[in-house]
Amino acid sequence: MSGLALSAERPARALIGYKLLIAALAGLVSLAFCASLFAGPADVGIGAVLRALVTGSGREAETTVLIAREIRLPRAILALLIGAALGLSGAALQGYLRNPLAEPGLIGVSSGAALGAVLAINTGVASGFVLALPLGGLAGAFAAVLIVQALAGLRGGPLTLILAGVAVTTFAGALMALALNLSPNPFAALEMVFWLLGSLADRSFVHVWLAAPVIVPGLALLLILGRDLDALTLGEEGAANLGVNLNHTRLLLIAGVALSVGAATAVAGAISFVGLVVPHLLRPLVAQRPSRLLLSSMLGGAGLVLAADICVRVLTPDSELKLGVLTALFGAPLFFYLVIKTRGKLI
Amino acid sequence: MPVSGFGTIQAAALCLLALLAASLPAAGGERKPQRIVSLNLCTDQLLMMLVEPERIAALSFLSRDEHASVLAEKARGFRQVHGNAEEILPLKPDLVIAGLYAAQPTVHLLKRLGLRVIQVPPEESIAQIRDNLLAIAKAVGEEERGRAMVAAFDERLKRLRPHGGGWRPLAATYYAANYSSGSATLVNELIEAAGLRNLTAELRRSSTRRLALERLIEARPDLVIFSGTEETTPAVATEVLRHPALKALAANASRITIPDKLWNCGTPFSIEAIERLARKRDELAEGRRAP
Amino acid sequence: MAGLIEASGIGVALGGQRILEDVDFSASAGELVGLIGPNGAGKTTLLRVLTGLIEPDAGTVRIEGAPIGELTRRALAQRLAYLPQDHGVHWAIAVEDLVTLGRLPYRKFATPMGAADREATADAFRAMDLCGFKARPVTELSGGERARVLIARALAQDTAILLADEPAAGLDAAHQLELFALLRRLADDGRCVVLVLHDLSTASRFCDRLVVLDHGKVHAAGKADKVLTSKVLRSVYGISAYRGRAGGVPIVVPLKSLDAKPDGRPRGRNRS
Numbered sequence: 001m002s003g004l005a006l007s008a009e010r011p012a013r014a015l016i017g018y019k020l021l022i023a024a025l026a027g028l029v030s031l032a033f034c035a036s037l038f039a040g041p042a043d044v045g046i047g048a049v050l051r052a053l054v055t056g057s058g059r060e061a062e063t064t065v066l067i068a069r070e071i072r073l074p075r076a077i078l079a080l081l082i083g084a085a086l087g088l089s090g091a092a093l094q095g096y097l098r099n100p101l102a103e104p105g106l107i108g109v110s111s112g113a114a115l116g117a118v119l120a121i122n123t124g125v126a127s128g129f130v131l132a133l134p135l136g137g138l139a140g141a142f143a144a145v146l147i148v149q150a151l152a153g154l155r156g157g158p159l160t161l162i163l164a165g166v167a168v169t170t171f172a173g174a175l176m177a178l179a180l181n182l183s184p185n186p187f188a189a190l191e192m193v194f195w196l197l198g199s200l201a202d203r204s205f206v207h208v209w210l211a212a213p214v215i216v217p218g219l220a221l222l223l224i225l226g227r228d229l230d231a232l233t234l235g236e237e238g239a240a241n242l243g244v245n246l247n248h249t250r251l252l253l254i255a256g257v258a259l260s261v262g263a264a265t266a267v268a269g270a271i272s273f274v275g276l277v278v279p280h281l282l283r284p285l286v287a288q289r290p291s292r293l294l295l296s297s298m299l300g301g302a303g304l305v306l307a308a309d310i311c312v313r314v315l316t317p318d319s320e321l322k323l324g325v326l327t328a329l330f331g332a333p334l335f336f337y338l339v340i341k342t343r344g345k346l347i
Numbered sequence: 348m349p350v351s352g353f354g355t356i357q358a359a360a361l362c363l364l365a366l367l368a369a370s371l372p373a374a375g376g377e378r379k380p381q382r383i384v385s386l387n388l389c390t391d392q393l394l395m396m397l398v399e400p401e402r403i404a405a406l407s408f409l410s411r412d413e414h415a416s417v418l419a420e421k422a423r424g425f426r427q428v429h430g431n432a433e434e435i436l437p438l439k440p441d442l443v444i445a446g447l448y449a450a451q452p453t454v455h456l457l458k459r460l461g462l463r464v465i466q467v468p469p470e471e472s473i474a475q476i477r478d479n480l481l482a483i484a485k486a487v488g489e490e491e492r493g494r495a496m497v498a499a500f501d502e503r504l505k506r507l508r509p510h511g512g513g514w515r516p517l518a519a520t521y522y523a524a525n526y527s528s529g530s531a532t533l534v535n536e537l538i539e540a541a542g543l544r545n546l547t548a549e550l551r552r553s554s555t556r557r558l559a560l561e562r563l564i565e566a567r568p569d570l571v572i573f574s575g576t577e578e579t580t581p582a583v584a585t586e587v588l589r590h591p592a593l594k595a596l597a598a599n600a601s602r603i604t605i606p607d608k609l610w611n612c613g614t615p616f617s618i619e620a621i622e623r624l625a626r627k628r629d630e631l632a633e634g635r636r637a638p
Numbered sequence: 639m640a641g642l643i644e645a646s647g648i649g650v651a652l653g654g655q656r657i658l659e660d661v662d663f664s665a666s667a668g669e670l671v672g673l674i675g676p677n678g679a680g681k682t683t684l685l686r687v688l689t690g691l692i693e694p695d696a697g698t699v700r701i702e703g704a705p706i707g708e709l710t711r712r713a714l715a716q717r718l719a720y721l722p723q724d725h726g727v728h729w730a731i732a733v734e735d736l737v738t739l740g741r742l743p744y745r746k747f748a749t750p751m752g753a754a755d756r757e758a759t760a761d762a763f764r765a766m767d768l769c770g771f772k773a774r775p776v777t778e779l780s781g782g783e784r785a786r787v788l789i790a791r792a793l794a795q796d797t798a799i800l801l802a803d804e805p806a807a808g809l810d811a812a813h814q815l816e817l818f819a820l821l822r823r824l825a826d827d828g829r830c831v832v833l834v835l836h837d838l839s840t841a842s843r844f845c846d847r848l849v850v851l852d853h854g855k856v857h858a859a860g861k862a863d864k865v866l867t868s869k870v871l872r873s874v875y876g877i878s879a880y881r882g883r884a885g886g887v888p889i890v891v892p893l894k895s896l897d898a899k900p901d902g903r904p905r906g907r908n909r910s
Contacts, residue, residue: 038766040559040561041559041562042561042562042564042565043558044565054876061480061598063564063565063567063596065564066564066592066596067561067564067592070590070591070592071560071561071590071592071593098728121581121582121584122581123582180549185580185581185582186580186582187523187524187580187582187583187584188582189583190524190583190584191582191583191584194583201525201587202560202586202587204590204591205591206589206591224746224747227742227747228746230735230739230742230744231739231852232728233727233728233729233731233736233738233739234726234727234739234788234791235722235724235726235728237686237691237720237722237724238434239551239716240690240691240711240727241689241715241719241720242715242740242742242743242795243711243712243714243715243716243737243743244742245711245713246811252509287731287732287775288729288730288731288775289729289731289735290729317559318414318525318556318558318559318562319525319556319557325671
């Protein structure tokens with residue numbers, strides 16, 4: 001049974017109660033959000049940042065206000081939203097596919113969004129039209145998801161879906177490289193790295209207003225899937241018998257993932273591993289219930305991306321590391337650990 | 348038919364001697380190169396200023412780009428090459444001028460095939476501009492013209508000089524992808540020649556490196572210098588140039604756009620950059636005096 | 639008498655093959671109906687048509703008088719519980735959480751469990767003797783224990799109709815007896831229970847009525863002693879069997895295959 005291979009041996013009674021878990025995660029996210037406001041290369045103290053945020057140019061120097069309000073605040077908000085989108089999408093996909101290896105990147109959403117955004121920017125279609133970037137990303141995300149669905153077919157099992165996703169991801173990546181190669185953009189190589197690894201450097205409120213109105217509805221669509229995902233524990237027939245409309249479930253899932261991850265990728269590039277690792281870590285803490293994994297993964301994802309973003313600014317303040325590097329550095333050892341743990345049991 | 352006083356053999360020998368004499372190189376050196384190929388944006392422009400068009404066999408494709416090259420219009424009249432040997436050899440150049448750092452394999456290949464290649468370092472200082480001008484002038488056999496150009500260059504520089512003392516505003520360059528020019532660059536020298544201080548040099552960074560937006564804002568420069576790429580190039584890298592914080596800073600401070608083409612190569616046109624910056628400096632000083 | 643479940647003229651074709659042809663079926667409250675027949679006869683398919691999972695190419699299914707297509711999924715889920723053959727559980731959730739899934743058709747989005755929910759779940763736990771297992775992950779249970787948990791889920795769903803596909807597979811003798819006794823009680827209490835089963839003794843002992851499917855058609859239907867005649871056993875299963883009573887309960891014991899070759903092996907009867 002594919003769903004059980006990696007997380008089978010944890011006790012079903014969660015270590016801490018669900019409400020306590022959510023409260024703890026929310027607390028961690030708030031902490032990370034605040035820490036994110038204080039991290040950065042400029043030499044401004046915590047108190048100065050807080051005053052600048054709250055009172056504006058009244059008490060603090062103009063530049064501190066600029067830094068706090070226009071550089072750090074939008075960045076923290078974006079990290080929160082994007083992490084939430086990735087974590088929640090990962091949990092929803094894993095629940096729906098009954099496969100703990102599923103993540104938004106795997107089914108082609110991130111690559112599709114990156115390709116859409118690259119085309120929007122580099123073909124000059126975008127010049128001046130500020131909405132072209134998120135729209136391009138969304139179009140790419142939806143196209144990728146629909147193609148994967150069409151390839152895998154309605155009856156396709158998780159394996160088929162993953163294969164289709166890999167095919168679409170690879171193809172979209174190749175098209176993106178082609179587009180950047182052919183474009184007159186002198187920063188093409190740099191841009192490839194941005195789209196492949198993701199970064200929140202120098203994002204502003206413009207990006208927040210572009211992404212938030214799309215991400216938030218996407219999150220909402222995914223959060224209401226809790227019941228359906230719980231029912232799917234019994235398989236598709238069992239879920240159907242419990243009154244679940246599986247067509248609606250799939251529709252909501254696709255729309256939610258495409259909206260939230262599409263917009264997130266359009267403004268920050270593709271950040272890998274978050275949607276895969278966060279649900280994995282939290283699953284034993286919610287006794288493997290898919291519905292409870294949704295909210296907790298949303299918070300967990302937000303926390304992880306906020307933490308990664310703080311790290312890139314602390315480690316390399318000027319020429320920042322890409323976010324994807326850190327999430328991969330964190331995610332890969334986790335997989336080593338999981339492989340070693342299950343090695344004994346797969347015999 | 349025998350001519351009085353000369354035998355046939357002597358006549359032939361005389362003709363041969365005359366022929367030899369004619370083919371000897373002119374006094375003072377070899378013949379001037381007639382089919383010159385330039386592989387580098389900066390040497391392209393210097394070349395165009397030093398020799399007649401008939402003597403230029405080809406220029407690099409970069410010199411046609413109006414954002415990168417001051418003489419783009421003129422460059423379009425010449426054949427363009429992209430810097431690979433297969434394109435260059437059929438042109439049978441008698442001189443190839445290249446930069447120090449680009450297309451090394453191509454340069455090596457051309458040298459091995461017996462072509463005359465000279466390489467010229469990038470201009471990272473005003474002194475280097477003079478050196479390169481003279482070096483290229485010598486190679487193409489136009490030393491007189493070269494010396495004249497250097498003299499004119501120095502004359503213009505002198506006319507800029509009087510800045511003695513007074514307030515030197517803090518300027519900062521900011522390009523796409525957060526790049527900024529620090530010390531040991533031509534940009535730095537030109538900024539200082541205009542009577543300004545360079546923030547990135549004062550932060551003790553040399554050459555052109557990335558500078559975090561926060562550090563730029565924190566330092567509160569009096570003048571932000573842009574290169575104009577944000578208007579012409581759609582790219583993620585140019586997004587930072589439209590960042591609201593940067594816009595706010597440049598509204599309070601002052602801003603100026605110095606097109607890349609003026610100072611990405613060290614040519615006599617680079618003085619234009621100093622002149623524009625100097626005018627801006629005077630503006631700022633005026634604004635400071637008047638409340 | 640109008641049945642709780644009524645199907646008439648059901649025809650199903652899949653991949654060019656006729657799986658069911660002109661099948662009539664009905665079951666009422668208080669009845670325990672057994673669906674029997676050889677492998678590949680179409681029993682599981684018929685059951686899935688009755689649950690609404692498959693739409694038949696011909697014929698109609700009515701639940702409590704209403705055509706199945708007119709009921710909302712929720713309404714259908716509140717009337718009919720289905721236990722498929724495949725005991726798949728995809729996540730190692732706690733027994734308690736799995737049984738509670740049976741209350742999903744009654745619970746509105748994001749509302750906590752109500753009193754009725756808790757009561758139904760508690761009843762299900764008691765009925766299947768699961769009180770010691772509540773917190774354990776389902777995957778740690780033995781096959782028989784897991785089967786009981788899944789049945790408890792169906793019980794918690796508190797439906798008038800229960801359809802089960804070979805529910806006793808994997809259970810030991812004691813638990814089998816217990817299970818069928820429970821199903822009998824459920825029927826006696828007023829539910830309508832439809833089972834697919836293989837064991838002919840159990841079928842004749844516990845079921846009120848039997849329906850014999852063969853090659854997608856109803857071969858015979860009625861009370862056990864009317865249906866399980868040697869004629870039917872021979873033409874449907876190709877066996878001869880001993881039918882009698884032992885210890886007060888009817889038994890049917892297959893004796894030998896009638897198509898057997900001299901060495902005892904059956905001739906190839908193509909059942910596909």
